[in-house]
Structure formats: C-alpha cells, structure tokens
Amino acid sequence: MxxxxxxxxxxxxxxxxxxxxxxxxxxxxxxxxxxxxxxxxxxxxxxxxxxxxxxxxxxxxxKGELIVEHAGPIAEGILRSLEGAFTQKYKRQVTARSVHNASLIAGLRLHIGDDLYEASIAQQLSQLTVAA
CATH class of the missing domain: 1.10.10 (Arc Repressor Mutant, subunit A)
Structure with missing residues (x-):
C-alpha cells in the first residue's frame, strides 16, 4: 500500500x-x-x-456526466431531457449516459458528481424494510 x-x-x-x-x-x-x-x-x-x-x-x-441507471428500457428523449434539466440545474454542460441495472426493479437512479437522486422500487422497498 x-x-x-x-x-x-x-x-x-x-x-x-x-x-x-x-x-x-x-x-x-x-x-x-x-x-x-x-x-x-x-x-x-x-x-x-x-x-x-x-x-x-x-x-x-x-460533475459533467449524468449516469442514469434504469431497470427497463429508457427512451433517448428522456436522456436528452435529463441532460437539459441537469445542465440548467448545475449551470454547466451535462451529458447523460444510460446504464442498465435490473436490481432497481423499476424507476431511475441518477448520479452526477457526488450527488445521487433516486426514485426506484428497490429504494422504496429498502426503506420499508428499514422502517419495519
């Protein structure tokens, strides 16, 4: 080391x-x-x-790359829309890259820089098990 x-x-x-x-x-x-x-x-x-x-x-x-994890198919238009929204939010050019992740079950997980945004079934299920 x-x-x-x-x-x-x-x-x-x-x-x-x-x-x-x-x-x-x-x-x-x-x-x-x-x-x-x-x-x-x-x-x-x-x-x-x-x-x-x-x-x-x-x-x-x-900070300029938005990684879009998804369980099912994702339309190119959605990726372009996310690029536009995150470019505006972060005030810098952002490009989106899609990554298939079946463990999400449904929904999206977005990574940009150190930030994480998630709206997936897997995340909602994990919150239910923690709360129980």
Whole structure:
C-alpha cells in the first residue's frame, strides 16, 4: 500500500488543478500543458502529485456526466431531457449516459458528481424494510 501523499504534494496537485481550468471547466489543452510541465520539471514526489491531481480532475469531470441507471428500457428523449434539466440545474454542460441495472426493479437512479437522486422500487422497498 502506498504512503499517503504529503501536504506539499497535495498542495501542488491543487495548484496544478487550478491551472487545468478554463472558465471554471477542465480542458484537455490545459491538462496537456500541466502534464508537459510536470514532464520537464518533475516534483519531489511525482507519483503522489500525479495521483492527487488525477483524483481532482476525475472528480471535476464527473460533475459533467449524468449516469442514469434504469431497470427497463429508457427512451433517448428522456436522456436528452435529463441532460437539459441537469445542465440548467448545475449551470454547466451535462451529458447523460444510460446504464442498465435490473436490481432497481423499476424507476431511475441518477448520479452526477457526488450527488445521487433516486426514485426506484428497490429504494422504496429498502426503506420499508428499514422502517419495519
């Protein structure tokens, strides 16, 4: 198991992450620039910095992807409608990706970033068993 990154590595990763943003969004060009800089000027703990930086970038990118779990078929129009609603709610471009999940029985489970929205039969049943 790898040692926890030092405070300095985490701080550098946050600074590099800040350089990866353009108008509040991560861009491929900025990330390429950060990685090129790190290649030419490696930090003291390069793996720790890169792992902390990767986590920050992945977390930010997840804020723009809506994962729509569903038990039955889902129409493309519903996905586009959800994209529009979540783009407006989060004030950033959101793209939806559908994932079949039969364990939901019926309904939807939506993940975006750290947020979870659920309206499924499985969730309602689990609440009934907890309340009983």
């Amino acid at each position: 790898a040692a926890a990154p030092s405070k300095a590595s985490q701080q550098l990763a946050r600074q590099l992450f800040g350089l990866s943003l353009a108008n509040g969004l991560v861009t491929a060009e900025r990330v390429e620039g950060v990685l090129a800089y790190l290649e030419k000027h490696p930090p003291a703990q390069p793996l720790a910095v890169l792992e902390a930086y990767r986590r920050l970038v992945a977390r930010e990118l997840a």
